[in-house]
Amino acid sequence: MGDGDDTSAAGSAEQLIADGVMDEEGVLAEPATITIATAAPTAFTIPLYMAAAGHDAFKRRNLTVKIENMPGTDSYPLMSTGQLDGNYSAPDVGMFNAIHNGADLAVVAPTQIQAEDAKDGLYCRVDDMGGKPFSWDMIRGKKIGSSQANRGVSMIQIVKNLKENDIPVTDVEVVQMSTADQVAALEKGGLFCGLIQEPITATVEEAGHAVFVARQMEFGFPNGSVAFGKSILRDHPERGYAFVAALAELYRDELQGEWLRGREEYFAELLGQPVDALKKMTTPIYSLPMEFPENYARTFDQTWRSWDDLLQYDEPLPEDKVIDQRFMDFANKLLARD
Known part of the structure; x- marks a missing residue:
């Protein structure tokens, strides 16, 4: 997150609930729309497309999800200035450099984990x-x-x-x-x-x-992440709480076990993709409770330091500069209570 940004009382779930902006379940007091960028409709983005199709976990929270198709590299500058709410992608060098330079960006939730027998x-x-x-x-x-x-x-x-x-x-x-x-x-x-x-x-x-x-990835390391920019981290964190809580609920209720099997036709129609392609896939894992591996940010940092010309700073970014934990904490508490 940018310099000076933190999980202060003004942006905490407790304060937003006390202010009447949302309730204890992350239901927004007023209907809102959140726009999330992703590169393309693929099997990786199934949860996001379920959200945009009006899945009950989002609808019940008065949250409409819109999708903007663009590469993650193009979305981060728009997110840092509040022109785009977030993305469903993965961290890249540009994001880390922007965070170092004070941009309002943070990863807030993991996406899928490659199945142990996956062939990616x-x-x-x-x-x-x-x-x-x-x-x-x-x-x-x-x-x-x-x-x-x-x-x-x-x-x-x-x-x-x-x-x-x-x-x-x-x-x-x-x-x-x-x-x-x-x-x-x-x-x-x-x-x-x-x-x-x-x-x-x-x-x-x-x-x-x-x-x-x-x-492609060591088993257990998430392939991607949800990230938010200024419009959520600073301006409307209640929409972020609602989105991540709904996403965690969707993971739990729709995407556990061999969730892909027997539903390929539905997901193919949702994505506009050939059904035969989905039938050839292994089923990705959506792990709960939501959490990132230890030293998540440092793993990226150390990887990119293998090249001399990628990162624009010398000291690794602290984990809490890259990960905004409050949204996952709120979602995980709701899952534990249910």
Whole structure:
């Protein structure tokens, strides 16, 4: 969060309840709308699209959710000036640099965790392995594709794998490229490896041009987050409490166990995506109570410091400068009480 911003009494759930702005369940006294950005309608964004479709957990709290499709990198500047309420994405370098420079930005809730048997991850080109099983030494001097280049969440596991195999990140070129372009490049030889997510992974495996070599994320680390900007953190925190409380309720009531199975047609219609693609996916995990792993912000910070030109500051950001805990605390108390 920006300098001078904190969870003071004025923005606390207790004070907002006492002021009559919302009640103990996070129901808003007056109807409100919150606009959340996300890159595209994908399986990753199912909870957000359920919210926008008027799920009861949000409707009951007098909160309407609107979606603005844009990359996370484009949303953070708008969020910091109050032109956009939040995003459903993942932290990136620009967000951390902006927080350091005093911007009103914070992550407020985790999204999905990759299933333990998920196939999201690094796929490497078979023809470039010379008929041998994959080894990390093969990656030296090669290109890896990533939709966020080296500035996003997917670099956490890549950097960890490189370090464990004594390979400097400078020995690998990370190229910014859409998932669709990565798939084409793996076929034609423009990349050695690409970071591919389900359900597109099934297409890659069926084509046989590339094989899975490593997970995208360590099991238990969330793939993304909900983040808020100035309009929620400072101006209307009651809308943030309502949104995160409703999201936690949706996780609990709709997205536990093998929640995807048997509902693929509904979710395909919700997203405007082919139903067959969803049928090929493993079911993501929505963990409760809502919480981020220990040293969440530091993990990003340490990853990006592997390159000299990404972060604009020297000392790691404190966890409470990146995570605004009050919204999750409120939501978790409601879950524990029910």
